[in-house]
Amino acid sequence: MASGLKSLESIVAMAELEIRRISHDPIELITRAIQPIFWIAIFGSVMAKVRAFPSTGDYITFISPGVILQSSTFISLSYGIMLVFERESGVLKRLLSSPMPRSFIVIGRSLAGGLRASTQYIIVLLAAVAVGAKISSDPIKLILGYLILVIACIGFTALSILIASGLKTRERFMGIIGAITMPLFFASNALYPIEVMPRAIQLIAEVNPLTYTVNALRTLLVEGSYMIGYDFIAILIFDLLSIAVALKLLHRIVE
Amino acid sequence: MFGGSITKAIEVRGLTKVYSGGVKALRGLSIDVEEGSIHAVLGPNGAGKTTLIRILTTQLSPTSGSAKIFGLDVMKNAAEVRKLIGYVPQEVSLWTDLTGYENLMIYAKIYGIERDRRKSVIEEILELMELREASSRLVKTYSGGMFRRLEIACALMVRPKLMILDEPTIGLDPSARRIVWEKILEYKKEYNTTVFFATHYMDEAEKYANLVSMVVSGNVVETGTPEELKKKAGGDKVFIKIDGNASIIESALSNIDGVRILRVRGDEVEFNVSSALALLPQILSSIQAEGYKIKEIRLREATLDDAFIALTGKMIAEEEGNIRELVSERKMIRRGA
Numbered sequence: 354m355a356s357g358l359k360s361l362e363s364i365v366a367m368a369e370l371e372i373r374r375i376s377h378d379p380i381e382l383i384t385r386a387i388q389p390i391f392w393i394a395i396f397g398s399v400m401a402k403v404r405a406f407p408s409t410g411d412y413i414t415f416i417s418p419g420v421i422l423q424s425s426t427f428i429s430l431s432y433g434i435m436l437v438f439e440r441e442s443g444v445l446k447r448l449l450s451s452p453m454p455r456s457f458i459v460i461g462r463s464l465a466g467g468l469r470a471s472t473q474y475i476i477v478l479l480a481a482v483a484v485g486a487k488i489s490s491d492p493i494k495l496i497l498g499y500l501i502l503v504i505a506c507i508g509f510t511a512l513s514i515l516i517a518s519g520l521k522t523r524e525r526f527m528g529i530i531g532a533i534t535m536p537l538f539f540a541s542n543a544l545y546p547i548e549v550m551p552r553a554i555q556l557i558a559e560v561n562p563l564t565y566t567v568n569a570l571r572t573l574l575v576e577g578s579y580m581i582g583y584d585f586i587a588i589l590i591f592d593l594l595s596i597a598v599a600l601k602l603l604h605r606i607v608e
Numbered sequence: 609m610f611g612g613s614i615t616k617a618i619e620v621r622g623l624t625k626v627y628s629g630g631v632k633a634l635r636g637l638s639i640d641v642e643e644g645s646i647h648a649v650l651g652p653n654g655a656g657k658t659t660l661i662r663i664l665t666t667q668l669s670p671t672s673g674s675a676k677i678f679g680l681d682v683m684k685n686a687a688e689v690r691k692l693i694g695y696v697p698q699e700v701s702l703w704t705d706l707t708g709y710e711n712l713m714i715y716a717k718i719y720g721i722e723r724d725r726r727k728s729v730i731e732e733i734l735e736l737m738e739l740r741e742a743s744s745r746l747v748k749t750y751s752g753g754m755f756r757r758l759e760i761a762c763a764l765m766v767r768p769k770l771m772i773l774d775e776p777t778i779g780l781d782p783s784a785r786r787i788v789w790e791k792i793l794e795y796k797k798e799y800n801t802t803v804f805f806a807t808h809y810m811d812e813a814e815k816y817a818n819l820v821s822m823v824v825s826g827n828v829v830e831t832g833t834p835e836e837l838k839k840k841a842g843g844d845k846v847f848i849k850i851d852g853n854a855s856i857i858e859s860a861l862s863n864i865d866g867v868r869i870l871r872v873r874g875d876e877v878e879f880n881v882s883s884a885l886a887l888l889p890q891i892l893s894s895i896q897a898e899g900y901k902i903k904e905i906r907l908r909e910a911t912l913d914d915a916f917i918a919l920t921g922k923m924i925a926e927e928e929g930n931i932r933e934l935v936s937e938r939k940m941i942r943r944g945a
Contacts, residue, residue: 363717363718365717366714373710374705374706377705378705442699443696443759444701444702446665446699447695447696447701447715447762448718449666450665450693451715451718452690453718607668
């Protein structure tokens with residue numbers, strides 16, 4: 354029991370590490386938020402004017418959850434590069450020889466990445482409201498939305514860690530991340546409803562964890578409803594799968 | 609083994625490691641490290657020192673052979689082994705974008721130091737390492753020596769029974785190196801920790817280690833105290849010039865125990881001697897007994913460098929280039945580039 358609690362503490366320490374890091378350099382997160390703000394302000398305004406997707410209602414409101422995800426998935430998917438750096442430096446060596454179980458490196462780091470990515474929630478939401486998005490002001494829904502985002506980004510970070518374990522060098526890693534973020538974003542319901550897509554892309558969107566996360570945020574923040582159970586289960590399955598595979602592949606980054 | 613045998617801090621038998629790319633890093637290496645000793649593995653880059661350390665610290669599994677830490681197998685009892693060791697890798701192992709104190713705090717939590725002890729443990733180690741004043745600064749502003757001291761502090765904080773240091777002073781200037789070693793020795797004195805370290809610095813092995821194992825191409829070639837190794841390699845070198853034909857005194861000299869003639873030419877003789885300072889009076893009087901005067905005498909005390917070349921047939925500085933690269937890399941990482 355006591356040792357279980359102690360173990361938990363080492364996972365939390367990884368999250369604490371990330372939060373301390375952010376507090377020493379918050380500017381990075383603000384610069385990360387510039388691009389999504391432009392997505393809403395420029396892309397959103399133009400598309401709203403041409404009424405490209407009439408079923409979406411107010412378009413800026415519609416894409417706000419999608420743009421939060423665009424920014425935060427990119428941060429969590431890039432997070433694995435930390436492991437590549439730490440592999441080249443001595444941090445990973447030290448962690449591997451510490452009494453902390455190896456699985457905690459993956460779990461703790463996924464949590465850390467999820468937290469870092471979730472900072473976009475606040476910045477992008479504020480920006481969206483400033484350009485006229487109609488977002489729920491119910492604090493419970495806002496907090497639930499935040500938690501959903503953290504949980505989803507834990508999965509994306511685990512995915513990033515498993516990619517890092519397989520590729521090992523920063524160049525290859527960044528190449529692959531660039532290659533998967535684009536389809537992940539566009540083959541989802543982030544910018545337009547699934548119904549407008551060709552059937553093949555619809556299929557991708559339906560297995561895309563981003564779709565379920567955007568859906569959950571949209572339900573909570575735009576529709577103001579709590580009907581997110583189905584999306585939540587999909588996100589949890591994604592988390593468990595990506596963490597399990599990342600754990601399985603971690604040994605590859607060691608050698 | 610038989611009763612009465614004392615458990616060794618490290619006991620390695622026939623260790624081999626072949627990496628997936630086919631590189632043979634260790635080729636049947638065996639080594640014993642006594643509890644409470646300071647034991648160095650000395651060898652050029654690529655000799656297998658780091659691979660040995662990574663196996664001992666349970667990061668890598670060996671291809672064959674066995675390795676035990678205080679009697680615990682590093683493979684079968686990895687979890688227990690990790691609780692006994694404090695490890696400082698060769699590469700940077702700090703988070704440079706955090707303060708010194710934060711680094712210690714995060715590592716204290718990862719290493720499972722109890723909540724109520726953490727603060728006092730950190731304060732104590734900061735004091736010992738003379739880092740208290742710098743502890744609230746971001747690590748990327750530290751000097752090389754402070755950086756290394758903090759890395760060592762992170763490992764000592766857990767009060768390990770065995771310290772494993774990979775190139776503990778690489779890339780540091782002489783005074784920073786000296787301070788790092790003073791701190792390690794101070795800690796060792798207080799807690800009687802066993803210290804096992806890998807180095808390519810001869811002087812460091814000679815000055816600080818009780819025992820030195822010379823490692824070349826994945827094997828231990830020789831183990832002994834620095835004195836023993838120097839003696840084994842022939843000891844000190846003496847050159848004497850006399851006012852006559854040196855071949856006449858050759859037999860008188862070679863009768864002295866510990867003298868080995870290397871070269872006799874004209875009025876000059878050159879020989880190895882186990883300890884020049886101890887035997888010089890006897891050498892001088894035997895030359896005078898033959899009726900000759902000494903015109904010139906030169907004497908060079910053996911270094912571990914000489915011993916390394918004599919015993920392994922290799923120069924240790926062969927790969928100095930790689931070491932330079934590593935040093936500049938360390939600097940780069942430290943700056944947070």
